[in-house]
Amino acid sequence: MLAETICSxxxxxxxxxxxxxxYRRRFLRAARIAAYALVPxxxxxxxxxxxxxxxxxxxTVWIGxxxxxxxxxLLTATRAVERRGAGGAAKAPAAVAPGASAPALGGGATGPAPKPQAAPAEDFSDIEAILKKHGI
Incomplete structure (x- = not known):
C-alpha cells in the first residue's frame, strides 16, 4: 500500500x-517528462x-x-586460484616424461643432461627492409 502511494x-x-x-513552451521536454511520470x-x-x-x-528472499x-x-575464488596454479591437482600433467628424448640426443639415461640453448637473437632486417620499401 505504501509503495503504491509513493508511486502515485x-x-x-x-x-x-x-x-x-x-507552460514555458518546451513541449518536447514536457512530453518526455510526462512519459517518465506515467511509468510508476x-x-x-x-x-x-x-x-x-x-x-x-x-x-527468506534476502537469505536466498x-x-x-x-x-x-566461491566460484570466482576457486577459478582465480585455479588460474594462478596454486591448486596442485589443477595442473595439467606433462605430455612427455623428462628423460624420454635423452636417447635420441645421444646422451642416454646415464649421460649428462643437455644444456638448454639460448634463444637466437631475432633478426628484424627483413622487416626493416619492408618498412623502408614502403617509406615507413
Whole structure:
C-alpha cells in the first residue's frame, strides 16, 4: 500500500513538472517528462510494484540472495586460484616424461643432461627492409 502511494505521488509530481514545462513552451521536454511520470503508475496498475514489494520485505528472499552471492564468490575464488596454479591437482600433467628424448640426443639415461640453448637473437632486417620499401 505504501509503495503504491509513493508511486502515485511521484507520478503526480512528474505530471505537475511536465505541465509547468509545457507552460514555458518546451513541449518536447514536457512530453518526455510526462512519459517518465506515467511509468510508476503503469507499474502499480500492472501489479509489478506489489510483486516487488512482496519480494523485498520477505527475509527468506534476502537469505536466498545472500546464498546466491556466497555461491558466486566461491566460484570466482576457486577459478582465480585455479588460474594462478596454486591448486596442485589443477595442473595439467606433462605430455612427455623428462628423460624420454635423452636417447635420441645421444646422451642416454646415464649421460649428462643437455644444456638448454639460448634463444637466437631475432633478426628484424627483413622487416626493416619492408618498412623502408614502403617509406615507413
Amino acid at each position: 505521488a511521484v507520478s503526480a509530481a512528474g505530471l505537475g513538472i511536465a505541465a509547468v514545462t509545457a 503508475v503503469g507499474l502499480v496498475l500492472t501489479g509489478v510494484v506489489a510483486w516487488l514489494s512482496g519480494i523485498v520485505f520477505k527475509p 540472495l545472500g546464498l546466491l552471492g556466497l555461491a558466486w564468490v
